[in-house]
Amino acid sequence: MTTYDITIIGAGVVGTAIARALSRRDLSVALVDSADDVGEGTSKANTAILHTGFDAKPGTLESRLVSRGYALLSDYAAQTGIPLERTGAVLVAWTEEELGNLPGLRDRAIENGYDRCELLTAEEVYTAVPSLGPGALGGLAVPDESIICPWTPSIAYATEAVENGAALLLGREVCGIEVGPEETVVRTTAGDVHTRWLINAAGLGADVLDRELGYDRFTVTPRRGELLVFDKLASSMLDKIVLPVPSKLGKGVLVSPTVYGNIMLGPTAQDLDDKTATQTSESGFEFLLSKGERLMPQLFDEEVTTAYAGLRAAVDHGDYLIDADAAQRYVLVGGIRSTGLTSSMAIAEHVEDLLRDAGVALEPRAQVAEPPRMPMIGERFTRPYQREDLIAADPEYGRIVCFCERVTAGEIRDALTSTVPAVDRGGVSRRTRATNGRCQAFYCGAAVDSCIAAAREESR
Amino acid sequence: MTTTISADVAIIGGGPAGLTAAADLASRTRARVVVLEREQEAGGIPRHSDHLGYGIRDKRRFTTGPRYARRLVDEALAAGADLRTETMVTSWDGTDMLVTSPEGRARVEATAIVLATGARERPRPARMIPGSRPAGVLTTGELQNTVHLHHRTVGSRAVVVGGELVSWSAVMTLKEAGCRTEALVTSHAAPESYAVFNLGGRVMFRPRLVTGHRVVQVLGRRRVEGVEVEDIATGRREVLPCDTVVFTGDWIPDHELARSAGIALDRGTRGPLVDPLGRTGREGVFAAGNLVHPVDTADVAALGGQHVARSVARFLDGEPMPHVAPLRVVGDAPFAWVTPGLFHPRLPAPARSRLETWVTEFVRVPRVTVRQDxxxxxxxxxxxxxSPGRVFRVPWNVLDGADPNGGPIHLSL
Incomplete structure (x- = not known):
């Protein structure tokens, strides 16, 4: 029977980042999730922005970790090939009140250690974003806000963790925790996992898990965000993130380019009770239509390519809730909101600090794997179908299966046979973009399903 | 190193229009013709429409889609066209055209270009239908690819959304895949496809016809569990249980290449704006088939390809075309679109001497009114x-008498 040094529950972007960091130590690490893939919950459906943290609440842990995470993930993205573009953002004020709030936001950015914001006149706003709808009164430029692929980070972190020997235990729902004097037993639907330390990175389920450890300190409220993704033919309309001025109700609706070459509009913000309610809604669409028509009326000349909804793990607490309990050998990583993608690597660093303070030896592993090279799925980078050298070496990279997104048979094969392989269509699409395009699988869906079925046969 | 594909005519898309144009040009002229087809096999949509009804107008046959597709391929090859499958045009700015195939990257150099990229059905997100995103939500294209080309199954109980000709094609494919069509949902008062076929469809398959309804939500977590529909007149809603939902029809042309080359579109069809010769706004670039009339039957697309091939031949011969500024032909409501969108008395008639049009409401006894200024x-x-959901054909000579120096020509019903 194996007893892991560390077991992390939750293979989202935060859990995989922690697994990656700890796998580089001389420790045995397990990563458990109920889903069949990493990054399958909230992490797959966010707004895909790498935040500078300019508008965070100064002095909070979130402010510090977002700022640090921005730097860490920028570097890691460059090493691994996670699509990332420093597009910059413009906050647009539509009312006198919002306009009046802009200088305060700039000052807050400086308090957060970010001093590159600049106030813009209405004219400068329209120069920066010519397709913006009429009525903007002024703005604030945030030149370092960036767009990022929301899917590749979790997969890259998990890949590196597995290459360093971490056990990836997917498809196991946690049904109970028993803390003993020497070790903790995690009861799952596919057997027990024995561990010395337990890290709770369960996102939407973090509060429930926390109660298993005897706490009652926070409640996760799923806050649904619905988004519309517009056709790539709209991409010439916008090359920056357009943000609303934040209010008490959250960050509001933004319109942004995506690293896949689309334009995205959203999210809505609706508090729910059901932690599985990832469906889109009529009211959400109506709201986005009315917002979008004001923000960028031309957008609706193009087709909607897809729509999705994600559930942010909102908590009744103004900051991240990251806490170590040395007696139970337990770390809670809760209340990680939409900024979690940006801060993921800094959260992992912070968790390491907490473990070290609690007396866990964090010696570097004798040999660590190099950061993995991830498949390039960013539209503004060179993709396999464009690479003469790659196709000459392996003609499968010249065989385009998904026409809209130009995904080749070689990439789909790789996704199905990689270190952390795709097991279904969603997994293939997050690793390659196949079926994500404007035809939504009209042409390629059946071919992709056949590739998945063949890979399943092979692995049997 | 990037190689070059050099030809007199490059035809983009090897469906009925592209293959027929290729066969016609390669057999009747000395032009070197290359067809660039991105799929593994040429033939277009008929490849996977495994039922009768193909080849009537162009081949004087009554055959199945796959047989028809094979025949078009054979004829193009026999005529001497260079047919390249798994070859996709990945960029074109109007001059530089690049393709990717398993052989690598290549640049295409051609004197004339025929765009015959066809049309696709609007998938569920483009129709802005909310709900969950379970497995089992398809278009007819994906359904037929799955069943006929990949020999895989779908669910056991389907709801088909749409009442067009293609909707019945979906019903037939579902039957072959062992999936029962529980209901056919259409926002129109009656399913739109040919009355005789409609009757046949009803007798053969007996799905429940849910007319005057729209789909408001897709339900189900991992797999579809049903669709919620609303009676448009009363607002009353009900759930139709099913494990498969097929969104049919609601076509949009695959106009991406035309747009990347800056070719003007027809606001109605969303395909390139063409004159009766099939010429787009860019010299030497022609368009044919369902790219310009989304969508008509395969045989009509094929005949359109043949018509455009004759225009291309004249262009290659350097035969002078009348230098005229054509008039815009515009369809007013209930016309959704009218094509060709350009007319001039000195230009010849389009394919089959017909205006192809699409209407948004049913008119039993249509009276076409043509106005200018x-x-x-x-x-x-x-x-x-x-009838909505299929092309409404209007004789070209209704435009006779238009003043070449006047304003746009408007059609109404």
């Missing part, structure tokens, strides 16, 4: 109904 040119009663 407020003046009525023609009022013509047509002996066939105008």
């Amino acid at each position: 407020g003046r009525v040119l023609t009022r013509r009663a047509l002996p066939w109904p105008a």
Whole structure:
């Protein structure tokens, strides 16, 4: 029977980042999730922005970790090939009140250690974003806000963790925790996992898990965000993130380019009770239509390519809730909101600090794997179908299966046979973009399903 | 190193229009013709429409889609066209055209280009239908690819959304895949496809016809569990249980290449704006098939390809075309679109001497009115109904008498 040094529950972007960091130590690490893939919950459906943290609440842990995470993930993205573009953002004020709030936001950015914001006149706003709808009164430029692929980070972190020997235990729902004097037993639907330390990175389920450890300190409220993704033919309309001025109700609706070459509009913000309610809604669409028509009326000349909804793990607490309990050998990583993608690597660093303070030896592993090279799925980078050298070496990279997104048979094969392989269509699409395009699988869906079925046969 | 594909005519898309154009040009002229097809096999949509009804107008046959597709391929090859499958045009700015195939990257150099990229059905997100995103939500294209080309199954109980000709094609494919069509949902008062076929469809398959309804939500977590529909007149809603939902029809042309080359589009069809010769706004670039009329039957697309091939031949011969500034032909409601969108008395008639049009509501006894600058040119009663979901054909000569120096020509019903 194996007893892991560390077991992390939750293979989202935060859990995989922690697994990656700890796998580089001389420790045995397990990563458990109920889903069949990493990054399958909230992490797959966010707004895909790498935040500078300019508008965070100064002095909070979130402010510090977002700022640090921005730097860490920028570097890691460059090493691994996670699509990332420093597009910059413009906050647009539509009312006198919002306009009046802009200088305060700039000052807050400086308090957060970010001093590159600049106030813009209405004219400068329209120069920066010519397709913006009429009525903007002024703005604030945030030149370092960036767009990022929301899917590749979790997969890259998990890949590196597995290459360093971490056990990836997917498809196991946690049904109970028993803390003993020497070790903790995690009861799952596919057997027990024995561990010395337990890290709770369960996102939407973090509060429930926390109660298993005897706490009652926070409640996760799923806050649904619905988004519309517009056709790539709209991409010439916008090359920056357009943000609303934040209010008490959250960050509001933004319109942004995506690293896949689309334009995205959203999210809505609706508090729910059901932690599985990832469906889109009529009211959400109506709201986005009315917002979008004001923000960028031309957008609706193009087709909607897809729509999705994600559930942010909102908590009744103004900051991240990251806490170590040395007696139970337990770390809670809760209340990680939409900024979690940006801060993921800094959260992992912070968790390491907490473990070290609690007396866990964090010696570097004798040999660590190099950061993995991830498949390039960013539209503004060179993709396999464009690479003469790659196709000459392996003609499968010249065989385009998904026409809209130009995904080749070689990439789909790789996704199905990689270190952390795709097991279904969603997994293939997050690793390659196949079926994500404007035809939504009209042409390629059946071919992709056949590739998945063949890979399943092979692995049997 | 990037190689070059050099030809007199490059035809983009090896469906009925592209293959017929290729066969015609390669057999009747000395032009070197290359067809660039991105799929593994050429033939287009008929490859996976495994039922009868193909080849009637162009081949004087009554055959199945796959047989028809094979015949078009054989004829193009026999005529000497260079047919390249798994070859996709990945960029074109109007001059530089690049393709990717398993052989690598290549640059295409051609004197004339025929765009025959066809049309696709609007998938569920483009129709802005909310709900969950379970497995089992398809278009007819994906359904037929799955069943006929990949020999895989779908669910056991389907709801088909749409009442067009293609909707019945979906019903037939579902039956073959062992999936029962529980209901056919359409926002129109009656399913739109040919009455005789409609009757046949009803007798053969007996799905419940849910007319005057729209789909408001897809339900189900991992797999579809049902669709919620709303009676448009009363607002009453009900759930139709099913494990498969097929969104059919609601076509949009695959116009991406045309747009990347800056070719002007027709606001109605969303395909390139063409004159009766199939010429787009860019010299040497032609368009044919369902790219310009989304969508008509495969045989009509094929005949359109043949018509455009004749225009291309004249262009290659350097035969002077009349230098005219054509008039815009515009369809007013209930016309959704009218093509060709350009007319001039000195230009020849389009394929089959017909205006192809699409209407948004059913008109049992249509009377086409043609106006120019407020003046009525023609009022013509047509002996066939105008029905949404299939092309409504109008004789080209209703435009006779238009003043070449006047304003746009408007059609109404």
